[in-house]
Amino acid sequence: xxxxxxxxxxxxxxxxxxxxxxxxxxxxxxxxxxxxxxxxxxxxxxxxxxxxxxxxxxxxxxxxxxxxxxxxxxxxxxxxxxxxxxxxxxxxxxxxxxxxxxxxxxxxxxxxxxxxxxxxxxxxxxxxxxxxxxxxxxxxxxxxxxxxxxxxxxxxxxxxxxxxxxxxxxxxxxxxxxxxxxxxxxxxxxxxxxxxxxxxxxxxxxxxxxxxxxxxxxxxxxxxxx
Numbered sequence: 001x002x003x004x005x006x007x008x009x010x011x012x013x014x015x016x017x018x019x020x021x022x023x024x025x026x027x028x029x030x031x032x033x034x035x036x037x038x039x040x041x042x043x044x045x046x047x048x049x050x051x052x053x054x055x056x057x058x059x060x061x062x063x064x065x066x067x068x069x070x071x072x073x074x075x076x077x078x079x080x081x082x083x084x085x086x087x088x089x090x091x092x093x094x095x096x097x098x099x100x101x102x103x104x105x106x107x108x109x110x111x112x113x114x115x116x117x118x119x120x121x122x123x124x125x126x127x128x129x130x131x132x133x134x135x136x137x138x139x140x141x142x143x144x145x146x147x148x149x150x151x152x153x154x155x156x157x158x159x160x161x162x163x164x165x166x167x168x169x170x171x172x173x174x175x176x177x178x179x180x181x182x183x184x185x186x187x188x189x190x191x192x193x194x195x196x197x198x199x200x201x202x203x204x205x206x207x208x209x210x211x212x213x214x215x216x217x218x219x220x221x222x223x224x225x226x
Contacts, residue, residue: 003101006090010098013084014073014155015106023160024072032065052127053188055119059135060184062111063142064177069107070143070150073099075160082157092154097215099155100147104140112136130197131187137204142176144211 003011018024036058076082085095116132152164191197 003098006094007098007101009088009090010095010155011102011105014099014102017076017156018073018102019106021072021076021156021160023077024075027075027160028069028072031068036062036065052123053185055123055127056131056135056184056188057181059112059115059119059131060138060187061177061180062115062135063108063139064173064180066139066143067146067150067173069103070146071152072160072163073103073151073155074153074158075163076156076158077160079157079159082154085154085157093216095154096147096151097212099151100140100143100215103143108136108139108143112139126194129194130191131184133201134187134197134204135184137201137208138180141204141208141211144208144215 088095112132112135115135116128119132120128187197187200191200
């Protein structure tokens, strides 16, 4: 339903192959997991609205670690087979669109399942129904906005030791983290019902559709960090 026919090849390729790359797993999973673990630990035992605010921050800011994953999308021990990508007839933007959707399904969705279960155990199902989907959509939008900034080569096309990380953690990414943290607290306190969360999700879905169209047309999606 979501993956277009011309995106299917890139989607399947990244979905199946990237998690099998040993160096990608060793380099990215701990760097993403450790900061999240500290934030998870800080939510345990916090009372009342403070706990809700922290869980909202957890759901809205998980994406600030995405550059760590994105810069390793080109990494592969089997990089000599990258001729499959360089000779394919699809445009670079279609290839990126399929890869982004693969990252969303393969990495973001399982992450948000875990975060939603944590939020459910700490604050109940109402908070999950209100804020988990908006958090996921925000992460998807950030992935779109940062993809071309962080991914300098086609997926799985360069040796792991040649992966470049040409981004500035103290610049736009710090700004993204600050904006999302403030937005999470505001959403936690001023969107008190599931209906409010559904409205926010609808707005974000519309933004995602616009961003996808811009990418496929060759126009980089608008992002605070790109």
